[in-house]
Amino acid sequence: APSVGVFALQGDVREHLQVLTALGADAFPVRRPAELERCDGLVLPGGESTTMAKLARTFELLEPLRERVRDGMPTFGTCAGMILLADRIEGGTADQETIGGLDVTVRRNAFGRQVDSFEADLPFAGLAEPVHAVFIRAPWVERTGPGVEVLAEAAGHPVAVRQGHLMATSFHPEVDGDGRVHRVFLGLLGG
Ligand code: GLN
Numbered sequence: 216a217p218s219v220g221v222f223a224l225q226g227d228v229r230e231h232l233q234v235l236t237a238l239g240a241d242a243f244p245v246r247r248p249a250e251l252e253r254c255d256g257l258v259l260p261g262g263e264s265t266t267m268a269k270l271a272r273t274f275e276l277l278e279p280l281r282e283r284v285r286d287g288m289p290t291f292g293t294c295a296g297m298i299l300l301a302d303r304i305e306g307g308t309a310d311q312e313t314i315g316g317l318d319v320t321v322r323r324n325a326f327g328r329q330v331d332s333f334e335a336d337l338p339f340a341g342l343a344e345p346v347h348a349v350f351i352r353a354p355w356v357e358r359t360g361p362g363v364e365v366l367a368e369a370a371g372h373p374v375a376v377r378q379g380h381l382m383a384t385s386f387h388p389e390v391d392g393d394g395r396v397h398r399v400f401l402g403l404l405g406g
Pocket of ligand 1: 261262263264265293294295298323324352353354
């Protein structure tokens with residue numbers, strides 16, 4: 216079984232571990248560099264992206280994360296995790312750090328205050344049936360670089376993307392118990 220870590224210094228860790236375990240992965244929380252080294256793949260969960268980046272730096276995970284992502288480790292960012300994977304952020308603070316690697320510009324809290332959270336059934340590239348997507352103060356993708364494939368859209372903006380070994384969704388595929396999006400990610404691990 217592939218070893219799949221879930222970044223666990225902050226965020227929706229438990230649900231991701233449950234879905235990954237149900238799909239047959241050896242899933243475990245990642246809080247320190249030695250745990251990151253064990254990973255064949257990694258999930259960056261939802262949470263609060265500025266807090267997650269600060270904690271990653273404090274716990275000396277930020278540079279190792281950048282290295283692993285640069286070296287090709289399959290990585291899946293959901294919601295705040297999408298923001299962490301993005302090369303560029305709009306609507307964030309100027310000094311907000313990311314892991315980067317995904318050639319996109321994301322807009323934080325893009326759907327606006329009036330609609331803090333919403334759900335929608337979205338067609339998803341490669342999946343026969345729509346995905347029930349739960350958005351919670353979600354970002355959207357404002358611009359994509361040439362190597363980025365759009366997997367799903369909402370409100371006219373990409374909300375699921377893939378670039379080589381990197382995948383990201385604005386929504387929370389871990390909350391409704393449907394493992395199909397995680398299975399797409401596990402497919403990036405090969406074997
Ligand atoms: N709004 C959060 C952020 O900007 C993301 C929300 C989430 O992950 N549910 O980090």
